[in-house]
Amino acid sequence: MLYSEKVMDHFTHPRNVGIIENADGIGEVGNAKCGDIMKIYLKIKDGIIDNVKFETFGCGSAIASSSMATEMIKEKPLSEALTLTNKAVAEALDGLPAHKMHCSVLAEEAIKAAIEDYYKKNGIAYDKSRFPDCESCGYCAEGKCK
Amino acid sequence: MKIYADNAATTKMSSTAKEAMLPYFDIMYGNPSSLYSAGQEAAEALYRARETMAKNLGCEGREIYFTSGGSEADNQAIISAAVLGEKNNKKHIISTAFEHHAVLHTLDKLKKQGYEITLLDVHENGIVLPKEVEAAIREDTCLVTVMYANNEIGTVQPIEEIGKICREKGVLFHTDAVQAAGHLHIDVRKQNIDMLSLSAHKFHGPKGAGVLYVKKGITLTNIIEGGAQERGKRAGTENVPAIVGMAEAFNEACAHIDENAEKLTMLRDKIIAGLLNIPHSVLNGDHIRRLPGNINLCFEGIEGESLLLLLDAKGIMASSGSACTSGSLDPSHVLLAIGRPHEIAHGSLRLSLCEYNTEEEADYIIEKVPEVVEYLRNMSPVWRDLKEGKKSYVIQ
Secondary structure, three states: OOOOHHHHHHHHOOOOEOOOOOOOEEEEEEEOOOOEEEEEEEEEEOOEEEEEEEEEEOOHHHHHHHHHHHHHHOOOEHHHHOOOOHHHHHHHOOOOOHHHHHHHHHHHHHHHHHHHHHHHHOOOOOOHHHOOOOOOOHHHHOOOOO | OOEEOEOOOOOOOOHHHHHHHOHHHHOOOOOOOOOOHHHHHHHHHHHHHHHHHHHHHOOOHHHEEEEOOHHHHHHHHHHHHHHHHHHOOOOEEEEEOOOOHHHHHHHHHHHHOOOEEEEEOOOOOOOOOHHHHHHHOOOOEEEEEOOOEOOOOOEEOOHHHHHHHHHHHOOEEEEEOOOOEOOEOOOOOOOOOOEEEEEHHHOOOOOOOEEEEEOOOOOOOOOOOOOOOHHHOOOOOOOHHHHHHHHHHHHHHHHOHHHHHHHHHHHHHHHHHHHOOOOOEEEOOOOOOEOOOEEEEEEOOOOHHHHHHHHHHOOEEOEOOOHHHHOOOOOOHHHHHOOOOHHHHOOEEEEEOOOOOOHHHHHHHHHHHHHHHHHHHHOOHHHHHHHOOOOOOOOO
């Protein structure tokens, strides 16, 4: 099999699919040209992620990564969510094929983008260096992005 | 229900062909080059297989070269034409943008060696225009290679007309007929074909056997050096069981071409009509001039790999031109060649049928594909933007 049982489980029964009306932070990363777009919606209460939803256009591992990543940050403090790495997402899924690792990177970046959006909207000062620009997909790496 | 709808990738072995192969594994297993009777039995089987292939292609047995499959045949045909061309200072080759990689990558290699390659436009309907072939031919053109039918979108090319132009201009004409052989009538003489490649496992034969037809008088260049098999043009002990199975399967397929085509066209058109009811979907390739079993559609707002996985979970085995299924960054070069933008090409689905598929299976496909497309669209941010008018639909 291409994917682990856990990937297939999160792909066929994704958790936290959907949108949040009046979300406190929204992050969208990826590019339809590359075949992957991830969008994360956050509801924040007292510095804690009260609710999280996602929408994903992409392959099985992109959908599974979104599902797993949202599970991992749900009801966690923002400071903890910010430490989530793509490696942790991939490990929680019992691994991803090498050429699918960028899907877990997208998940990490989408969450960071949503948190950054929340900080900006609320005028909260933050360390910009912790929010790198999208650089996960091969298109960007090859400079084909724009 | 388990539905195999990926016959353009490979096919189930014909039971007649499988039976025909069996004695050549452990009874008549001699080497065809050996003089004793066990070897000569195998040599006779090769002879009969060669005659069978020739009869169904409209050529002579000595114009048939057995290969390991379609890719090897494509490589050898193109390299041979290039070598012949170079002798006459002709280093220009004409092909199309949507050939199989066995052709395109061989051409890339020649390009690095100083050959000039012209890739013709295949237009939105996926069909090459003979007049554009004619216009592209130059004094120094040594080969025109155009596939008989495309492997992804199934469009059938005007081979006879292209062959006629090449014959008049004195340019060699090769066609990759891997998807057409056993499914469409082929007559290499009537169609002015100088070289043709085919592969056994695309018409219910075994994997690992193919044919390169070469019109007599054209000198081949070896890709594999060694013994004197295949009149010295392709070394290596012949894969006798597979060649026997290929000939049996080809004979069977050619004997039933018309009835199979009639049945498949009916199933194909039913599925196409059913799936085009999905909003913002489009058929890839000409509706009429396509292989009887080929269905290829794009659905806006979704990605093909996830579509395939969910269809597999429902028992439907199919294929997609999405980049994610190939491990590369770009979606299908075929879909890009007919002008589909990247984001649309990622959302493609190819169903390729054979005569073993049933109407019941067609109904199941027509029921399940829209469910899966809708499910994926409901979690797609791209689809939401389209639905809410933030972006405009590419497929109306």
